[in-house]
Amino acid sequence: MGASAAGIGLASFGSSIHRPIDEQLARSAVGYLTPSQQEAKSIELSKSRDTDQDGLSDxxxxxxxRTSAYLKDSDSDGIDDKTEVLAGNDPNCPLGKECGRGSGYEAFARPATIAVPEPPQAPILASAPTSFRSTEELEAYFKSISPEELRAALIQAGLPKEAVDSMDDQALRDLFDKTVKDAVAAGQFTDVLPPSAP
Structure with missing residues (x-):
């Protein structure tokens, strides 16, 4: 009898230890996730969350x-990250600086899953001469364009109005001048430049 009482006491003791755990699992078993499931859920949430509200998901x-999900402008150059990405610039390198590969630039590449729309024919060129004699003449033409015309052209090309309006005239001019130089270097103005233009 003493041995059976000890056996029942041990069973009762074991059940007293497990009961709070079992009750907790019964209440929250629906929401229980393994660590890998928690990580997958966190990744899915970050794909739809934009903490800094710059237009790029966390x-x-x-x-x-490789930019900050908490700073709208990771490189603090006055141009938000999404605008720099759409312009083809490194959002980790301030406009006008040469950061090279150390800034995380090697990670800055448009992934195949992000569709960047082709900009429409540049409205700024509509009032331009039909051709230019040199790249310097082309760049001089672009430098003569007013900030208001630049803003209108960028908005028409698909950049968010809020992003364009948030840039001061100098940041806007710097971004545009760099984009023009990059486009000239990439040969994107061959239709308005003669084949031998320097």
């Missing part, structure tokens, strides 16, 4: 562009 900022 996932893209952390895993694609």
């Amino acid at each position: 996932y893209d900022e952390q895993n694609v562009y």
Whole structure:
């Protein structure tokens, strides 16, 4: 009898230890996730969350562009990250600086899953001469364009109006001048430049 009482006491003791755990699991078993499930859920949430409200998801900022998900302008040059990405610039390198590969630039590449729309024919060129004699003449023409015309052209090309309006005239001019120089270097103005233009 003493042995059976000890056996029942041990069983009761074991059940007293397990009961709070079993009750907790019964209440929250629906929401229980393994660590790998929690990580997958966190990744999915970051794909739809934009903490700094710059137009890039937290996932893209952390895993694609290597920018801060908490700063609208990761490189503090006055141009938000999404505008720099759409312009083809490194959002980790301030406009006008040469950062090279040390700034995380090697991670800055448009992933195949992000569709960047082709800009329409540049409205700024509509009033331009039909051709230019040199790249310097082309660049001089672009430098003569007013900030208001630049803003209108960028908005028409698909950049968010809020992003364009948030840039001061000098930042806007710097971004545009760099984009023109890059486009000339990439041969994107061959239709308005003669084949032998320097």
